[in-house]
Amino acid sequence: MLLLQDVVSAFGAGAVYALVALSLVIVFRATGVINFAAGEIATFTTFVAWELLADIGLGFWLTLAIVMVFSAFVGVLVYVFIMHPALDKPEFVIVMLTFGLFELFNGLSNTFWDPSPRSFPAPVEGPPIVIGSIFITQESIVDVAIALLVMVLLMAVFRFTKLGLGFRATTDNRFAAEVVGIRPWQMYAAGWAMATAMGGVAGMMLANMLALSASMMGNVLVFALVAVIIGGLESPLGAVVGGLLIAVVAGVFSSLSFIGTDLATPLMLVIVIIVLLVRPSGLFGQRKAGLL
Amino acid sequence: MSAAPQEGGSGSPGRPATAAQRGSATRLGWVPAFVSIALTLAVMAATGSAPGALIAGIAAALLASRGLRTGPRSALIGIVLAAVVDAPFAYSSFNLTQIVVLAIGAWGLVILGGQTGQISVAQGPFVGVGAYTTAVLSARFGVPLLATIPVGVVAGAIAGLLIGIPSSRLRGIYQVITTLAVAVSFPTLLLAIGDPVGGSTGIAVPEPFQTMQVGSVDLDSTQLMYFFAVACALVVWVALSRIIWSRHGTAMRAVRQNEIVAAVNGISVSHYRIASFVLSAACAGLAGSLSAMSVGAVSPDSFGMLYSIQFLVAVAVGGADSLMGGLLGAVAVFLLTTSFSGIPVGGIQVSNEVVYGLVIILALVLLKGGIWGALTGVFESRWLKRAVQMH
Numbered sequence: 001m002l003l004l005q006d007v008v009s010a011f012g013a014g015a016v017y018a019l020v021a022l023s024l025v026i027v028f029r030a031t032g033v034i035n036f037a038a039g040e041i042a043t044f045t046t047f048v049a050w051e052l053l054a055d056i057g058l059g060f061w062l063t064l065a066i067v068m069v070f071s072a073f074v075g076v077l078v079y080v081f082i083m084h085p086a087l088d089k090p091e092f093v094i095v096m097l098t099f100g101l102f103e104l105f106n107g108l109s110n111t112f113w114d115p116s117p118r119s120f121p122a123p124v125e126g127p128p129i130v131i132g133s134i135f136i137t138q139e140s141i142v143d144v145a146i147a148l149l150v151m152v153l154l155m156a157v158f159r160f161t162k163l164g165l166g167f168r169a170t171t172d173n174r175f176a177a178e179v180v181g182i183r184p185w186q187m188y189a190a191g192w193a194m195a196t197a198m199g200g201v202a203g204m205m206l207a208n209m210l211a212l213s214a215s216m217m218g219n220v221l222v223f224a225l226v227a228v229i230i231g232g233l234e235s236p237l238g239a240v241v242g243g244l245l246i247a248v249v250a251g252v253f254s255s256l257s258f259i260g261t262d263l264a265t266p267l268m269l270v271i272v273i274i275v276l277l278v279r280p281s282g283l284f285g286q287r288k289a290g291l292l
Numbered sequence: 293m294s295a296a297p298q299e300g301g302s303g304s305p306g307r308p309a310t311a312a313q314r315g316s317a318t319r320l321g322w323v324p325a326f327v328s329i330a331l332t333l334a335v336m337a338a339t340g341s342a343p344g345a346l347i348a349g350i351a352a353a354l355l356a357s358r359g360l361r362t363g364p365r366s367a368l369i370g371i372v373l374a375a376v377v378d379a380p381f382a383y384s385s386f387n388l389t390q391i392v393v394l395a396i397g398a399w400g401l402v403i404l405g406g407q408t409g410q411i412s413v414a415q416g417p418f419v420g421v422g423a424y425t426t427a428v429l430s431a432r433f434g435v436p437l438l439a440t441i442p443v444g445v446v447a448g449a450i451a452g453l454l455i456g457i458p459s460s461r462l463r464g465i466y467q468v469i470t471t472l473a474v475a476v477s478f479p480t481l482l483l484a485i486g487d488p489v490g491g492s493t494g495i496a497v498p499e500p501f502q503t504m505q506v507g508s509v510d511l512d513s514t515q516l517m518y519f520f521a522v523a524c525a526l527v528v529w530v531a532l533s534r535i536i537w538s539r540h541g542t543a544m545r546a547v548r549q550n551e552i553v554a555a556v557n558g559i560s561v562s563h564y565r566i567a568s569f570v571l572s573a574a575c576a577g578l579a580g581s582l583s584a585m586s587v588g589a590v591s592p593d594s595f596g597m598l599y600s601i602q603f604l605v606a607v608a609v610g611g612a613d614s615l616m617g618g619l620l621g622a623v624a625v626f627l628l629t630t631s632f633s634g635i636p637v638g639g640i641q642v643s644n645e646v647v648y649g650l651v652i653i654l655a656l657v658l659l660k661g662g663i664w665g666a667l668t669g670v671f672e673s674r675w676l677k678r679a680v681q682m683h
Contacts, residue, residue, distance in 0.1 A: 034465050036472075082653060091464045092411055093656050096608040099601050100656065104649025111634075111643040218597075222476045225469050233465075263484045266477035273458050273473075276466055 003252065005134050010251030011244065012140035012209060013223075015147035018243025019202035020217075020224035021231070022151060023195035025239040028228075029171045030191030031079075031087060033094055037101035038199050038224075039217030041078070044105045045071040045196075046120075046203035047113050050212055053121055060123050064146075064204060068197040075196030079189045109214040117216075120207035143205045150201055151240060154194060158236075163190060219265070223250065226268045230275055321366045324356035328370035332377045337509050342381035349374025376522055381509075385518040387626070389586040392521040393419075393579045395622035396528055398606035399615055400575030403532060406613035407541060408568040409548030411464070414455055414471035415603040417478035418573040420595030421451040422580025427495040427590040428488070437500045441524075441581045448577015449570050456569025460562065475597040482592035494591030497584050517586045524578060529615055535571070536615070544568055576603075602629065605648075609655040611662030620663045624651075 020038060027035045035041075049067040052058045058066070078101060086097055123146070126138040158164035169177040170187040178184060203217070210216050227246045231238025246268070253264040332349030336342065353370025357363065379388055397419050404410050422444035429435040429443060459470045482489050489495065501516035511519075535541055544564050546554040551561045584590050602625050610621020628648045634641040659666045 028465075034469070082657070086657065089656075092405060092409075092608070092612065095411060095465070095468055096604060097653060097656055099604065100649045100652030102601075102649070103645050103652065107643040107645025107647075107649055111640060111646060219476070222473060225472065229466075229469060263480070265480045266484070269470075269473040269477045273470055276462055276470060277458060 003255070006251045006255045007248050008134055008136055009140070010247040012137075012143045012205075013251070014244035014247030015140075015144045016202045016206045016209070016220060016243075017223045017227050017247050018240045019147050019150065019198050019205075020220055021227040021239035021243045022154070022236055023198040023202070024224055024228050025231075025233065025236050026154075026191050026195045026198075028233050030167070030188045031083060033083060033087075033098065034225075034233075035101075035195070036095070036098040036221070037078075037105055038195070039221035040102050040105035040109070041071070041074060041196055042199035042203035042206075043214060043217045044109050045074065045200040046207045046212060047109050049200070049204050050113075050118065050120060050207070060121060064123075064201065067200045067204060071200030072193035072197040075192040075194075076189050078196070079192035080185075083192070084185055084188070106214060113214070115214050117211035117213035120204070120212045122208045139208060143209075146201060146205065150198060151236075154198070155236070157194075163187075167191060222265070223247070223268070226272050229272050320360045320362050322369075323360055324353045324362055324366050324370040325373050327356045328353035328374045329377050332374045333506075336378065336381060337506055340509060342378055345381070346374060346378040349378060377519075380515045380518045385512075385515045386586065387630070389514065389518045389521050389582070390630075391622050391626045392518070392525050393583045393586070394602065394606060394626055395619045396525055396582070397576050397579040397603045398610070398618035398622050399528060399532055400572035400579075401603050401607045402612060402615055402618045403535070403544075403575070404568050404572040405607055406617075407536065407544035407548060408565055410460065410565060410568065411468050411604075412459070412471045412569070412572065413468060413597065413600045413604065414459075414474040415572070415576050416475050416595045416597065416600030418448050418451055418455075418576030419580040419583060419599070419603075420478055420482075420590075420592075421573075422448045422577030423584040423590045423595065424482070424489055424495075424580070425577070426581040426584040427490075427497050430497055431495050432488075437498065437585055441578065444581030444584075445574050445577045448580065449574040452570040452573020452576070453566070456566045456573070460565035460569050471600075472597065475600045479592040479596045482595075489592075490590075492592060494589055496589050497587075499588065500585045514586070521582050521586065524582060528575060528578065532571075532575075533615060540564075605652055607662070609652060609659075609662055611664030613661065614664055617662050617664035624663065 020042070023038055024034060027033055027038075045067055048070060049063050052063045052066060053060065082097060082101065083094075086094055122139045123142045124138050128135045128137045129141070130136075156164075158168060166177065166182045167187045167190060169180070170182055170184045174184050177187075202220075206216060206220060223246050224243065227242030228239055229242075230245065231240070231242030249271075250264050250268065253267055328349045331352040332345045335348040336345040339345070350371050353367050353374055357367035357370060379385075397415055400418075401412065401415055404412055425444040425447040426437065426440040429440040430437050435443075455471070455474055459467050459474075462470055483492055499513050500520070501513045503513060504511045504516060543554065543559045546557065546559055547561050547564050554564075555561050580595075606621030606625045607618055608621070609624050610619065611617020628644065628651055632644055632647075634643050635647060636642070655662065661669070
């Protein structure tokens with residue numbers, strides 16, 4: 001029963017991992033870049049959210065909407081001014097650019113807000129729901145619901161709107177898309193905007209779970225990367241499933257006495273290496289990945 | 293060291309040199325350097341004036357190389373060594389040692405990235421393996437510090453082999469993610485091991501050297517540590533540049549440029565990819581041992597992802613395909629991360645991380661081949677090119 005409790009508790013964190021993983025997949029599908037700065041950009045926008053909530057006193061849902069728009073704007077800026085000019089450079093340069101962005105946004109968070117952790121308001125308040133011997137907090141239900149809603153919304157945009165069609169066309173065949181009048185850079189910028197908006201949501205949810213601090217996203221990014229590797233770098237569905245799976249596995253690992261919290265992260269590493277060597281395209285991927 | 297001047301001639305293809313030129317350089321090439329070091333130290337010991345010693349050293353290097361006709365390369369080596377020897381009398385030798393440590397670790401990435409075209413975010417953990425080897429052996433088992441260094445190098449190399457075998461099979465972004473996972477897990481792994489490696493507090497390392505009196509100058513422990521680190525760095529430089537300009541270096545660059553063509557030409561791609569991983573991690577192990585000795589303590593949090601990124605930034609900003617680039621990058625990274633604690637802009641103290649991030653981005657966007665690539669490109673000077681004999 002204790003194990004079941006761990007699994008249920010893990011779903012809140014799983015929703016965050018899934019969101020961040022999904023944002024990584026969207027950026028990767030669009031521009032072939034793994035955005036290692038995704039977590040730090042999200043942390044920065046979450047500090048902005050805290051400012052709106054605590055200083056200006058806006059409501060939670062209004063703040064969420066504003067932060068999504070603001071994050072999307074940041075994403076477009078980053079793409080247009082930094083990533084777009086570098087897309088045809090060697091992979092090493094692109095990876096290092098995202099590490100540069102990592103330092104830049106981490107520095108911005110540290111510049112404007114002091115580093116001590118601060119508590120972040122929850123979307124809903126209330127006593128936990130008890131089913132049998134299992135406790136479920138209301139926040140975690142809302143967190144999972146928000147994550148699911150954002151994902152469904154995103155899938156809908158991809159499948160049913162003209163923007164989504166253009167995006168899919170561009171990632172499928174860039175030149176064919178250009179021939180029919182789609183501007184690839186607009187699609188790529190839209191991809192970055194969607195990804196950073198999702199990161200903004202994930203940041204607000206995570207800040208409520210842990211506490212808002214400049215380093216809160218460090219482990220989340222790694223878990224999201226593990227999720228993406230398990231699910232397949234190209235697959236949005238894989239990212240979501242991988243995110244939930246990794247949270248459950250991490251939760252169970254941490255609660256097993258012979259593993260403990262300290263060994264949970266190294267075990268993730270072992271999982272990543274095994275997945276990459278055995279099935280490099282991940283559980284849901286189709287394309288052959290980097291293994292020669 | 294006397295073999296180093298050959299490396300431009302015999303090792304690098306397509307750059308023929310007449311026997312007479314080579315002959316004179318081989319015989320006398322290092323004389324200006326020795327004269328310059330000797331004079332710098334002598335003036336320093338006699339007068340105690342650091343600028344005076346530097347001027348004397350530079351003058352000696354220039355005059356000796358001119359008198360002996362040993363060429364610009366040998367003069368440049370003399371000047372650089374005079375500055376290196378003189379530096380701890382003008383600046384904090386602790387800081388200079390940290391730069392040397394960063395440079396040795398970055399040279400590992402020059403081999404890994406610049407030669408075989410791999411990207412590793414695991415350099416920090418490999419440095420950590422070397423540092424912890426030195427710390428555990430000296431503090432727990434009483435092994436003399438200097439004797440722990442070879443063990444640290446071997447331990448780093450073994451760690452590199454263990455990580456390199458799986459991750460050298462992966463390409464590009466997949467390799468980055470795997471090695472990043474190593475970097476993130478390393479500190480927690482140390483915590484999980486717990487007491488034998490000091491847990492979250494780490495281990496204190498004894499002082500490596502005693503104060504020494506030379507002429508009128510007292511050399512304290514940190515200055516001696518600096519000279520020792522520089523000696524290690526020189527050995528690494530000579531060894532690595534011989535490898536780079538040997539046929540193995542050519543093979544590694546072939547692997548970077550086109551694996552299929554390299555394989556067709558009889559180069560074992562996977563062997564070279566793994567070997568460069570091991571070599572790179574061995575450099576990291578040495579850097580780690582030196583770091584533990586000079587800092588006097590090791591703790592798990594110092595060897596994580598951000599530390600790994602420092603080495604990557606060093607080669608990205610300095611120039612990934614030459615040892616000189618790694619050295620310049622190490623200086624740049626050290627100055628950026630430690631020399632100031634923020635810049636005031638309009639009443640707000642802007643964190644130095646912002647500057648660090650901006651410099652990384654600007655260097656990558658504006659400079660092709662990093663600082664060293666830009667220097668060699670801008671000056672386009674035959675003197676500098678001939679002096680360093682590198683691209």
